Each structure stands twice: as structure tokens, then as C-alpha cells.
Amino acid sequence: MSRTNFEALLEAGAHFGHLKRKWNPKMAPYIFMEKNGIHIIDLHKTVLKVDEAAAALKQIAKSGRRVLFVATKKQAKEIVAEKVATVGMPYVTERWAGGMLTNFPTIRKAVKKMATIDKMTNDGTFDNFSKREKLQIARQRAKLEKNLGSIADLTRLPAALFVVDVQKEQNAVKEAKRLSIPVFAMVDTCCDPTDIDYVIPANDDAAKSIAVILETVCAAIAEGSEERKLEKEKEAQEAEAAAEAAPRKEGKPRIKKAVKAAVDAEEAVVAEVVAATESAETAE
Numbered sequence: 001m002s003r004t005n006f007e008a009l010l011e012a013g014a015h016f017g018h019l020k021r022k023w024n025p026k027m028a029p030y031i032f033m034e035k036n037g038i039h040i041i042d043l044h045k046t047v048l049k050v051d052e053a054a055a056a057l058k059q060i061a062k063s064g065r066r067v068l069f070v071a072t073k074k075q076a077k078e079i080v081a082e083k084v085a086t087v088g089m090p091y092v093t094e095r096w097a098g099g100m101l102t103n104f105p106t107i108r109k110a111v112k113k114m115a116t117i118d119k120m121t122n123d124g125t126f127d128n129f130s131k132r133e134k135l136q137i138a139r140q141r142a143k144l145e146k147n148l149g150s151i152a153d154l155t156r157l158p159a160a161l162f163v164v165d166v167q168k169e170q171n172a173v174k175e176a177k178r179l180s181i182p183v184f185a186m187v188d189t190c191c192d193p194t195d196i197d198y199v200i201p202a203n204d205d206a207a208k209s210i211a212v213i214l215e216t217v218c219a220a221i222a223e224g225s226e227e228r229k230l231e232k233e234k235e236a237q238e239a240e241a242a243a244e245a246a247p248r249k250e251g252k253p254r255i256k257k258a259v260k261a262a263v264d265a266e267e268a269v270v271a272e273v274v275a276a277t278e279s280a281e282t283a284e
Contacts (some may be wrong), residue, residue, distance in 0.1 A: 017189030061224030
């Protein structure tokens, strides 16, 4: 059964493309018709592509890897932050910092700097600074939180990238392709789908359309994460049962060399005394 349906996408306005004069010919396979100078997206193909992308994302989540969501356009920010936060995945809704993927170690340093400032605040070191320094550090912390706060728990490169607007997030797509990271994206009729591994043809400007697609995708990720959790619990139970069922080896009692030597020496002394007594009795 499909994760989404034709009616839900139609109601959300996912079928509305851009003006005919703005179209990209490479999107022709996903266009159903033209009406009043506007291209209409074939939602039957959208349903199939959403299912395909959801299945792939579910497997990524099941393997314990992360998916980075990117949506810096105004109408997508809140939706992405709300939906993606529920499944515990990192996301970027502010400016895409150049090198966020290709120069990942530097980005991690900035995130660690944020953690250092927090540590200074908690242990009281922050109070030793002057008023001006405190203000500068607080501003720096706020700026880092705004741009990198949502990827603070991303300790390594993501396994995949999910993009809402390919044209607006072209830098993110280029970096992902350079590192061979698969890209999932909502692609409108004016975009080039060449660099996208999992194309979801849909209206990427309408908030309702974005919400419907993201809800489906996040549900698949949640399923994958839940399955991983259940598998881990099952493995732990099996390991525990195997440990209990395994017969315990009874080790031979070990006598330390020093104790053994002392016992041998005592036995030798006793033997000498007995021998001396016997010889004395024989002489009498």
C-alpha cells in the first residue's frame, strides 16, 4: 500500500508546477499537461517516487545512520524544523554554510566551541570575564546556535541529504555529490533533476505540499528507527539467554607455588622425624 495517495497530494496543491516559460526540459517525464500557461505535475508518478524515497530512507534509519534535511526557504523552515525534530534527525533551516559537508571537521570545531561556551557558563568560568567580553561571547553563542544548533549532534557526515528546493540549495547538492552522498529532493518543474538520486516531483513552494511530503518521509524514518530499536532489544535478550544457558566450566582449584612448597617442606620434615624415631627404636 502507498504511503501517500493521489487525493492528499491534490488537496495540498502538489501538482502545481511553474510557468511554462520557466520550465526545465529534463522534468518533461514528470509533467502531465499544461493549463493556462502553467505546467501540471503527474501526481501518479509523485506517489511512486515518494514510496521509493520513503523505502530508501527507512533503510538508512534502520541502519542507524543520519539524514540531513536542508530547507532554507521561508515557507519550509518551520515545517521542516517541526517534522524533522520529532524523528531526531539533523536539519538546516538557516543559511547553508559553505563547506558544511566538504569541510566538515571545521564545522565540528564550531559546534565544539558552542559546547565549550556552555561548559564555561555552567562551571562559573564565564563570571570571571568582563561585561564586554561576556556580551561578545553571548552574541557568538547565539550566532552559532542559530546556524549550527540543529546539527549539534551530527558527529559524522550524514548518509543522505534531503532537500526541499533544489535551485535554492544548489550548494548543498553540489557538496553532497562531491562526497558521493545520495540526495533526496522535492523537484519542481523549473529545476534540473540530473544530480538528484531520488527525485520527488512536486510543488516545492506551497507549505501544504511540503508538509504532506515531509510527513510521509518522516513517518518512514520513524518506522526504521523503531525497527532498529526492537532488533537491538531482541539481540540483547538473545545474548542474555545464551549466557544463562551456557554451562559454567568448573575450574580446577589452583594451589600457589609458595603454598605448595611450604606443604612439601613440612611433609619432608615430618618424614625425617618419623625416620629418626624408627631408627632410634631399632637401635634400642
